[in-house]
Amino acid sequence: MTAEMTDMPKFGSTPRELLADVLQKLKTESEAANERVSEHAGSFKRRRLVEFVFLICEELKLEPFIKFQTIEIFERYMIKHVETLFYNASANDAPGTQKDIQEFLGQKLFEEINLLLFSCIQITSKLSLRCNFDKTDTALTVLRSLGFSYKKETILESELRILKTLNFSLNVQNPLMYIETLLEVWGYNDSAVPIIDVHKTCLAVLQFVYLQRNPIYQKLLVTAVGNSNPTEVQRIKFLSVKEDCMLLAVSVISVSAFIVNFTSWTQILEELSSITGITADNISDISCFILKHILEN
Secondary structure, eight states: OOOOTTSOOOTTOSOHHHHHHHHHHHHHHHHHHHHTOOTTTTTTOOHHHHHHHHHHHHHTTOOHHHHHHHHHHHHHHHHHHHHHHHHHHHHTTOSSOHHHHHHHHHHHHHHHHHHHHHHHHHHHHTTOTTOOOOOHHHHHHHHHHTTOOOOHHHHHHHHHHHHHHTTTOOOOOOHHHHHHHHHHHHHHHOTTSOHHHHHHHHHHHHHHHHHTHHHHHHHHHHHHHTOSSOOHHHHHHHHHHHTOHHHHHHHHHHHHHHHHTSSOHHHHHHHHHHHHOOOHHHHHHHHHHHHHHHHHO
16 A cells, blocks of 8 residues: 555555455554564664665655665564674684673674665565665665665675575564554545545654654653663563554554644544554553654654
8 A cells, every 4th residue: 555755545445344354464463563572672773774764765765665664674684683693603602701792793783784774675675566676786876875885796695694584574564554554444434534644644753753763662661660760671561562563553643633633633542542442542642752752853
């Protein structure tokens, strides 16, 4: 349902029965993902990395799906990649303390991070039927304009390394998938909803949340535990909230609908709660933190 940045998705074209199955599948996947979330989740969604991906995708006029999917694929790869590097360094009795090993690995990752990010953009672009950005020559040109010089072989090897590390499994959760499915359902339930306007606003709000992710969720965590210095155990338990694609999607929609201001927010929360099964209070809590952060910025 995603489209190029110059186009909007064509809502209302999916059969209701199929849409119900898709929504149920997303709910099931979200619940399963929340149960097995890594304790390192979010480590590679730092603002600078997110900005790099967003700027490259906008420069190349790639569709929104690619921006968000790239970040999710990149993080999944990096968590596995770092765990493997650290395990190998420890197993081979690398000289120095654990801190020395971490500094060594940090430098190694710093040297290859831009290539890995760009490789993830290329891989993700190939998942889109409407994107033709998959030429290595284009990659070389863009990388050189950024001051990086790589050979074609290096770029292709980087892509292959990422795919092998992920076992060629690229079916990674992406909040935009949830947003567009929920909007489709909402449009079926209420034809008066200005879906296109809400969708446009959702793209901006979702991008904002990705850029301000840590401050937003840190404030939410502090409020939830009632302590300005949450413990490591509390932080890890909170990851299931921080990484919940369905909760993020429905919160972004509620914020966007509030901004578009076409009906009462209470009605919006009730409708979204009915669709997702998430309580109106929970949707309201996350939404208020996002709205407050938008106003502060």
